[in-house]
Amino acid sequence: MNNLPEKDRDRKMLVGIVWNCAAEAKLLLTALLFLCSLATVFLFLSSRFSVFPSDLRHYLAGTPTGNITTSSSVLPDLPSVVQLLQQQQKQEDQLLENGIIKRAFNSYGSVAYNFVLMSAYRGGANTFAAVGLSSKPLHVFGKPSYQCQWIPHEDTDSTVTTAGQKILPDWGFGRVYTIVIVNCTFPTPTGGKGGKLLIHATTNGGGDTSFNITDSIVVLKETPEEIASFTLQCNSQPKYRFAAKWMLFFDLDEFIFMPKKSTIQSVFDSLSDFTQFNIEQMPMSNKLCLSQDARSAFRKWGFEKLVYEDVKRGKTTYKTEGCITYFHYHGTIAERREPCRQLVNSTQVTVDGIPYVLDTTMRDIAGIVKRFELKMIGSRLQKTRQ
16 A cells, blocks of 8 residues: 655656656667767778668668679779889989089879870872871970871881971960971872871970880871772862962951951062961950940841950960951850840950950941942841841
């Protein structure tokens, strides 16, 4: 018989309930602590051993999952000790007799490639040309060379080699890379039943004086059918090859401009002693337009409304300065929407760190060009949205 007061019995019952709940809470906290500890252990495991969430779920469920996936299929294998010992020894600093410390610099990898092939084509029965990019410091501070080799398909032992002549048409635009054209002219015709052209690009110690690296590049492969087609085309070209003195290469977003008292003929006559020349570029913004054209921009031509010139340039030199230029509207051909995305009411503006100045040279002659078009092809394009 329980003689405890009713208040004491209620207090004892409450303590019992709390104690029972505390036991369940202890079990829950212990389980959470175990899971957190397990997750922490997985975080500090080696990166070469990884367990995916699906594997963890199977493991907790007590079902086998087979082999655990490791990251060896993603990360490359480390070199062996023998390979490490066979690598180039690290250069150490040297103390000279005069007390000066000669620092040693250990280089790894390549800053710029020796040669980046862009295209190659046959120019005649025995001549080829390969166009590519190369490290500009290599050509500025070194003397790289190129050797051409033709390997016929029918007899790989009857190869023909000749020294390649490099042409550097880049006159100051490049920084890391420069344009290189390698001309390969063999002493005898090449072709027959097809073959492949190789160029052996040698740094000649230009990159590192301790090494003379040569890269062998297959720049062109020809089949007998391709050679026959080229021969057929050549038969029709002697008829026209001497009809022109100059050939101009330009894009659809580039427009040649001749200042007053200057003509294309007079410029070409003044450059008759040269085999090639470059034209001074006027790079124009492809999005800056005048505020006054806000309502009529859609009716204006591209070179009529894009009137801000990029004046941030490097130091270059031309033989044609002041007598012939071309305005370049880069990025406007592929853009299928209105190019005027920022309206400006100033003669000078800086956008994204690039300074621009107002240049209405092409805008001023738009009327003359439009009248010429109307005279030549009529009004069929007048309603075309510009």
